[in-house]
Amino acid sequence: MIRLSGVSHQIGGASILNDITADLPRGRLTALIGPNGAGKSTLLRLIGRLEPLQTGSIHIDDLDLARTPSAEIARRMAVLGQQTVIASRLRLSDLVAFGRWPHHQGRPRPQDRAITADALEAFGLTPLAHRFLDEVSGGQAQRAYLAMTFAQDTDWLLLDEPLNNLDMSHARSLMARLSQLVRASGKSVVVVLHEVNYAAAWADHIVALKDGRILAEGAPQDVLTENGLGALYDTPVMVTQHDGRPLVLHHF
Amino acid sequence: MSDAALHIAARPPLGGLRLLTGLASLLAVASALWLFQGLADGNRGFILHLRALKLGTMLVVACGIGVSTVLFQTVAANRVLTPSIMGFDSLYVLLQTSLIASFGIAGFAAVPVVAKFLAEVAVMCALAILLFGSLLGRGSRDIGRTILTGVILGVMFRSASGLMIRLIDPNEFAVVQASTVVSFTRANEALLPVGALLCGIGVAAALWLAPRLDVLALGRDSAVSLGLRHAPMVAATLGLVALLISVSTALVGPLAVFGPAAFFGLIVTGMTHGLVRSHRHALLLPASALIAANILVFGQMLFERVLHQQTALSVVIEFAGGLFFLYLLLKGRVR
Amino acid sequence: MKYALGVMIAALLPLSLASLMTGAASIDIFTAPSDPWALLVLMESRLPRTLAVLLTGAALSVAGMLLQALVRNRFVGPDTVGTSESAALGLLAITFLAPAAPIWIKIAVAAATGLAGTALFVALIRRLPPREIMLVPITGIVLSGVIGAVVTWIAWQADLVQLITTWLMTGEFSGVVAGRYEVLWIAGAAAALAWFAADRFAILSLGDEVATGLGLGTRGVMRLGLVVVSLVSAMVVATVGMIPFIGLVVPNIVSRIMGDNLRQSLPVAAAGGAALLLFCDLIGRLVRYPFEIPVGTVMGFVGAGIFLFLLYRKPAHV
Numbered sequence: 001m002i003r004l005s006g007v008s009h010q011i012g013g014a015s016i017l018n019d020i021t022a023d024l025p026r027g028r029l030t031a032l033i034g035p036n037g038a039g040k041s042t043l044l045r046l047i048g049r050l051e052p053l054q055t056g057s058i059h060i061d062d063l064d065l066a067r068t069p070s071a072e073i074a075r076r077m078a079v080l081g082q083q084t085v086i087a088s089r090l091r092l093s094d095l096v097a098f099g100r101w102p103h104h105q106g107r108p109r110p111q112d113r114a115i116t117a118d119a120l121e122a123f124g125l126t127p128l129a130h131r132f133l134d135e136v137s138g139g140q141a142q143r144a145y146l147a148m149t150f151a152q153d154t155d156w157l158l159l160d161e162p163l164n165n166l167d168m169s170h171a172r173s174l175m176a177r178l179s180q181l182v183r184a185s186g187k188s189v190v191v192v193l194h195e196v197n198y199a200a201a202w203a204d205h206i207v208a209l210k211d212g213r214i215l216a217e218g219a220p221q222d223v224l225t226e227n228g229l230g231a232l233y234d235t236p237v238m239v240t241q242h243d244g245r246p247l248v249l250h251h252f
Numbered sequence: 253m254s255d256a257a258l259h260i261a262a263r264p265p266l267g268g269l270r271l272l273t274g275l276a277s278l279l280a281v282a283s284a285l286w287l288f289q290g291l292a293d294g295n296r297g298f299i300l301h302l303r304a305l306k307l308g309t310m311l312v313v314a315c316g317i318g319v320s321t322v323l324f325q326t327v328a329a330n331r332v333l334t335p336s337i338m339g340f341d342s343l344y345v346l347l348q349t350s351l352i353a354s355f356g357i358a359g360f361a362a363v364p365v366v367a368k369f370l371a372e373v374a375v376m377c378a379l380a381i382l383l384f385g386s387l388l389g390r391g392s393r394d395i396g397r398t399i400l401t402g403v404i405l406g407v408m409f410r411s412a413s414g415l416m417i418r419l420i421d422p423n424e425f426a427v428v429q430a431s432t433v434v435s436f437t438r439a440n441e442a443l444l445p446v447g448a449l450l451c452g453i454g455v456a457a458a459l460w461l462a463p464r465l466d467v468l469a470l471g472r473d474s475a476v477s478l479g480l481r482h483a484p485m486v487a488a489t490l491g492l493v494a495l496l497i498s499v500s501t502a503l504v505g506p507l508a509v510f511g512p513a514a515f516f517g518l519i520v521t522g523m524t525h526g527l528v529r530s531h532r533h534a535l536l537l538p539a540s541a542l543i544a545a546n547i548l549v550f551g552q553m554l555f556e557r558v559l560h561q562q563t564a565l566s567v568v569i570e571f572a573g574g575l576f577f578l579y580l581l582l583k584g585r586v587r
Numbered sequence: 588m589k590y591a592l593g594v595m596i597a598a599l600l601p602l603s604l605a606s607l608m609t610g611a612a613s614i615d616i617f618t619a620p621s622d623p624w625a626l627l628v629l630m631e632s633r634l635p636r637t638l639a640v641l642l643t644g645a646a647l648s649v650a651g652m653l654l655q656a657l658v659r660n661r662f663v664g665p666d667t668v669g670t671s672e673s674a675a676l677g678l679l680a681i682t683f684l685a686p687a688a689p690i691w692i693k694i695a696v697a698a699a700t701g702l703a704g705t706a707l708f709v710a711l712i713r714r715l716p717p718r719e720i721m722l723v724p725i726t727g728i729v730l731s732g733v734i735g736a737v738v739t740w741i742a743w744q745a746d747l748v749q750l751i752t753t754w755l756m757t758g759e760f761s762g763v764v765a766g767r768y769e770v771l772w773i774a775g776a777a778a779a780l781a782w783f784a785a786d787r788f789a790i791l792s793l794g795d796e797v798a799t800g801l802g803l804g805t806r807g808v809m810r811l812g813l814v815v816v817s818l819v820s821a822m823v824v825a826t827v828g829m830i831p832f833i834g835l836v837v838p839n840i841v842s843r844i845m846g847d848n849l850r851q852s853l854p855v856a857a858a859g860g861a862a863l864l865l866f867c868d869l870i871g872r873l874v875r876y877p878f879e880i881p882v883g884t885v886m887g888f889v890g891a892g893i894f895l896f897l898l899y900r901k902p903a904h905v
Contacts, residue, residue, distance in 0.1 A: 575733055
C-alpha cells in the first residue's frame with residue numbers, strides 16, 4: 001500500500017497539491033483522473049520521487065520514501081514520466097536492457113537478458129530492437145520506454161499518461177497488460193489517465209483530483225457517476241453501463 | 253501566424269520611431285565627442301582628419317554587421333545564428349588567401365586596392381549565394397544540422413587559409429595572420445569611400461525589401477503560402493549579407509577574437525530584439541545599425557581616450573556583450 | 588559495426604609506426620636498439636610525441652562523448668563550453684601569482700578552474716527553455732568567449748599573450764619531448780576511469796527522470812563526468828594547447844555509427860580519436876617537410892571534410 005499523509009506541493013508560490021491524505025491499495029490498478037492542472041501528474045511524480053517532497057510523508061509499503069536510498073526504491077517501484085524529446089542514440093534493445101540496471105548495476109546476468117527479451121517481445125518491439133531511439137516513431141519510442149519500465153519488474157509500477165502517442169490498438173493492449181499484471185502477477189499499478197473511459201474500463205480503484213485536492217476516491221462504480229464527473233470536469237456527462245462497467249458519454 | 257500577420261499589418265509603433273530618434277541622437281553626441289573631445293591646438297586639421305576617417309570606418313562597419321546579422325537571422329528563421337557562426341567571414345579570409353596564393357604576395361599588393369576589393373565582393377556574393385543558399389534556402393527542417401554545417405564550414409575555411417599560407421611560405425604566416433586581426437587603427441583611406449558606398453547601397457536595398465523580409469521571417473512554409481517568391485528572395489538577402497560582411501571584413505578584419513563566434517553581431521541583434529519589440533524590418537534594420545554604431549563609437553572612445561588602451565575594445569565587446577547575451581538567453585528572450 | 592574497435596586499433600598500429608619514423612633526423616627504428624644516437628632520438632622525442640598525440644586524441648574524444656551525454660546535446664565539445672578557457676584562466680593566474688610553482692600544482696589549479704567553468708555552463712543551460720536544443724551550444728560558445736576575454740585581458744596586462752596563444756588557439760606537438768608530456772597519462776587515466784561508469788553516463792543521457800526511476804544518483808554521475816572532462820581539458824591545455832574540433836567530431840561520428848551505448852562506444856571513440864589526431868599530426872609533419880604545420884590547423888581541415896561527409900550521408904535506417 002502506498003500511504004500519503006499530508007502531502008502538499010507548491011511551485012513558485014502557486015499551490016499545486018493541498019494536504020493530500022490517501023491510501024493507494026496494493027494489488028490493484030489505480031487510476032488518477034481529473035481536469036488539466038488538477039495536480040495528478042505532480043502527485044504521481046512525488047510518489048515516484050521525480051520531484052522532491054516538500055510537505056507531508058509518503059510510504060511505499062514499509063519504506064519511507066524520504067529516507068530510503070533511490071537505488072533501493074528502484075528495485076521496488078518503477079516510474080515512467082511523460083517523455084520529452086531525447087537526442088540519445090541508444091538502440092531500443094539497449095534502452096529496455098537498462099530496465100534491469102537497478103538489479104545488476106552494470107553486470108547483467110542471464111535472467112536479466114531473458115527478462116529484457118520478454119519485455120521487447122511483449123511490446124512488439126523485437127523486430128525494432130536494433131533500431132536507434134531517434135529513428136523510430138513517437139509511439140514506438142513510448143512503447144520502448146514502457147518496455148524498459150516493465151523490465152524493471154517491480155512490485156509497484158507508476159505511469160504518467162502512458163497512452164500518449166499510442167494508437168487505439170496499442171493503448172488497449174497496454175491497459176490489458178497492466179490489468180493482467182495486477183491479476184496474474186500480483187503487481188500494483190498507479191497510472192495517470194487523461195481519457196476517463198480507459199479508467200472506467202480497466203481501473204480497480206480511482207482517485208479523482210481537482211484543484212490539488214481529492215474530490216472522490218473508490219471503486220469505478222462509485223466515483224464515475226454523472227454528478228461526480230460533472231462536478232469534477234465542470235461539464236455535463238452521461239454515464240451508462242457497458243459489460244458491467246461504467247461508460248462515460250459526452251456527445252449529446 | 254495570425255499574430256505575426258497582425259504585426260505586419262500594424263503601422264510602425266510610435267515607440268519604435270522614438271527609439272530610433274533616441275539612438276540617432278545618442279550617436280550624434282558620440283560622434284561629436286569623438287571628433288572634438290580634447291582636440292589639441294597644434295595640427296588640428298590632421299588629427300581631425302584621422303578621427304573622421306576612423307569614425308567613418310566604425311560607422312560603416314557597425315552598419316554592415318548590424319544589418320547583415322539581422323538579414324541573416326531572417327533568412328535562417330533563427331535568432332541565434334550569425335553570418336560569422338555560419339562561416340561568412342572565414343570565407344572572405346579564405347578568398348583573400350587564395351588570391352594571395354595565386355598572385356603571390358608581391359603580385360597581390362600590386363593590384364589596385366579598389367579594383368581588388370570590388371572583385372572580391374563580387375566573388376564573395378556569388379559564393380555565398382551558392383553555398384548558403386543551398387544550405388538555408390530550402391527551409392531545412394533540421395536546423396541543428398544546418399548550424400553544425402555552418403560551424404564546421406567556418407572551421408574548414410579558416411584552417412584551409414592557414415594551411416594554404418603555410419604551404420606557400422611557412423615564414424609569411426605571421427604577416428597574413430596579423431592582417432586578419434580586428435583593428436580600427438588600421439583604417440584604410442582608399443577603401444573607406446567605396447566601402448561606405450557599397451554599404452549604403454546594401455542598406456538601402458535591405459530597407460526597400462523590408463516588407464518582404466517581414467514575410468520571409470515567418471519561415472519558408474508560411475512565406476510561400478503568403479505568395480512570396482521564396483528562393484529569389486533568399487538569394488537576394490544572402491547576397492546583401494555577403495556584400496555587407498565583405499565590406500566590414502575588408503575594412504577591419506573578422507570581428508571575432510576566439511573561434512567562430514562573432515559576438516558583436518549576436519550582441520547587436522540581441523539588443524535590437526530586446527529593445528525593438530516588433531518584427532518589422534523597417535524598424536529592426538536601422539535600429540540594429542544604430543545600436544552597433546553606438547556600441548562601437550562609445551566603446552572605442554572609452555578605451556582610446558579614457559583608459560588609453562588601443563587594442564582592448566574587441567576583448568571588452570566579447571566580455572560585456574557575452575554577459576549581456578547570456579542574460580538574454582536565460583531570460584528566454586532569444587529564440 | 589561490431590568490429591569498429593578492431594578496425595580502429597588496426598589503423599592505429601601503422602599510424603604509430605609511421606609517427607615513430609617521421610622526423611627531421613632520419614633514423615631506422617628497426618636498427619635503433621643497436622644505435623645509441625637513434626635510440627636517443629626515439630626515446631626522447633619520437634616516442635613521447637607519438638604517445639602524447641595518442642593520449643590527447645583518445646582523452647579529448649572520451650571527454651567530448653561524456654560531455655555530450657551529460658548535457659544531452661550533440662553540438663558541444665570540451666573546447667566549446669568554456670572548459671579550456673577556464674582552465675587557461677587558472678593556469679594564467681597561477682603562472683602570474685606563483686611562477687615557480689611545480690607543474691602539478693599548476694595543473695591542479697587549471698583542473699579546478701576548468702571544473703568551475705564547466706559547472707557554470709551546466710548551471711546556465713539548466714535554466715534554458717528545455718526544447719531549444721540549439722541554445723545549448725550557443726550558450727557554450729558565448730560563455731567560452733566571455734571567459735576567453737577575461738583571459739586575454741589579463742594576459743595583455745601581464746604581457747603573457749604568447750602563452751595563451753598556444754594554450755587556446757592551435758595546439759601542436761612539435762615541442763613534446765620526454766619529460767614534457769607525462770601528465771597526459773593522467774588525462775588518459777581519467778578517460779579510462781570514465782569507462783567503468785559508462786552505463787551510468789548512458790542512463791543519465793536519457794534524462795534525470797529516467798535516471799531517477801532506475802535509482803541512479805544523478806548528481807554523483809554528473810560530478811564524476813564533469814571532473815573527467817575538466818581534468819582532461821586542463822592537462823591538454825597545459826601541455827600541448829587546446830586541439831579544436833576533435834572532442835566534438837569524433838563522438839558525433841561514433842554515435843552516428845554505433846549509437847550511444849557508451850560501454851561499447853567509449854573505447855571506439857578513444858581509439859578513433861587517437862587515430863584521427865595521429866593521422867592529422869602526421870600530415871602536418873609530412874606535407875611541408877621539414878617544416879611543421881600545427882595539428883590544430885590540419886585537424887580543422889581534415890576533420891571538417893570527414894564530418895561534412897558523415898553529416899550528409901544517408902542514415903543507415905530510413
